[in-house]
Amino acid sequence: MYLTQGLHRAVQQRPGALATVCGERTRTHAESVDRIARLAGALRSLGVADGDRAAIVALNSDRYHEYLAATLWAGGVLVPVNSRWTVPEIADSLAEVGAQVLAVDDVFAPIVPALRQALPGLRSVVSIGDGPTPEGALAVEDLVSVSEPVDDVRRGGDDLAGVFYTGGTTGRAKGVMLSHRNLLTAIMGGAAVAEPRLESTYLHAAPMFHLADFAMWVTEVVAGGTHVTIPAFDPLAVLAAVQEHRVTDLLLVPTMLQLVVDHPRIDDFDLTSVRQVLYGASPMSDALLGRVMKTLPNARFMQAYGMTELAPSATILTAADHEDPRHRRSVGRAAYHTEVRVVGPDDAELPRGAVGEIVVRGGNVMLGYWNRPEATAAALRGGWMHTGDAGWMDDEGYVYLTDRLKDMIITGGENVYSVEVESTLAQHPAVATCAVIGVPDETWGERVHAVVVPVPGATPTLAELHDFCVERIAGFKIPKSVELVEALPLSAAGKVLKRELRKPYWEGHERAVH
Structure with missing residues (x-):
């Protein structure tokens, strides 16, 4: 199992189908994968060898997609940076993982000098924007045009695929190490419920650095679907993109969904193409769910609960579950790829209905935290990922959150x-x-x-x-x-x-x- 596998299938089966849409720029699967293979060649020439970390801090775009894929194609390890962080926060994470190459777009080009000063080990900066190339950086279009395509390295299985930063209880972010197998296990488990389709068109409205959207990126790569990108979430931009590109799949947190369905121009747009909406981070009230269902009449809804350490899903509240008021307040049941328990302080499973810590086991559980052996051992004790969330499970296996053990x-x-x-x-x-x-x-x-x-x-x-x-x-x-x-x-x-x-x-x- 390796994350670039779907790219090869897409070129084999649907070379002329649309792969990416970014503003007025569109590319087929054949065009996109050719660019990915060439960019991978450029990254290899810049010194990205097997297991080397290549970071990116940028808003959503088709080039973000290409850089993710090219890094994996070249055998590198992805480090998607939280674009909402300050420069010291970004520098701290990149220094910790020893990132040698960094991609930035026009929005983040101004912070390059400060990052170079803070990161003497940073060898190359790749500009993936449309504006002027920052001094000392390399323009992605130049790299693609002069580089020969290289063969896919096809690192996979338990090889490290990416380091995804999440908050830390000690005040410092932790780098979650996820393998190809971790990510694909979670995606396949979700796909068994979500039924991804070859003709799916997914809108990247949530930030692509976030593991929830990254997981949807992997899903579309696996399915050979179409990636539509808008730079960042904006309710009007979502409405316009859905109508123009006949978007079928969305991932939005309830806060975003509320802003979309309550937008004053909502009735100006045709949203009937949407078939599937995945949400998480918080429950959706019945009132909001009702408004969303009315606005997206052809869509079915699923809620996922998990965390970065779980690549990222543990439980799923299916579309059928949404129709039953008894289950709607839960976060669903263990996904097909996970085993979920509620345990007490001694890690023994508690009786149904008793509140304890939610723990998860499965092939999606992280390899560990980057350079944090003690934190890794504590989180993965006994072979179970300890989520730090308190909850209880009913007699049918539905999990209900009640509190948060970690701060x-x-x-x-x-x-x-x-x-x-x-x-x-x-x-x-x-x-x-x-x-x-x-x-x-x-x-x-x-x-x-x-x-x-x-x-x-x-x-x-x-x-x-x-x-x-x-x-x-x-x-x-x-x-x-x-x-x-x-x-x-x-x-x-x-x-x-x-x-x-x-x-x-x-x-x-x-x-x-x-």
């Missing part, structure tokens, strides 16, 4: 570890101590909320804290609300009782997390 907030589909935000806020001269929690938010599912104990005489405002954080952490991690308190509730051991802080916000909700 994480999911806002708009992005993971935010509160320790990282707290360590940043604690550097502000007006903050004596603080705690960061997730609270319900109609737009984002959860929002980052800071509870701050100020130094005597100080009254820091949300605006002040925002301005302080903006150059230190990514924008989605910055608190969207703040409250000042005299003291934080503490346990007998002196630990902040975050559950007490969260309780007034989550009363009346079925879950204490989204």
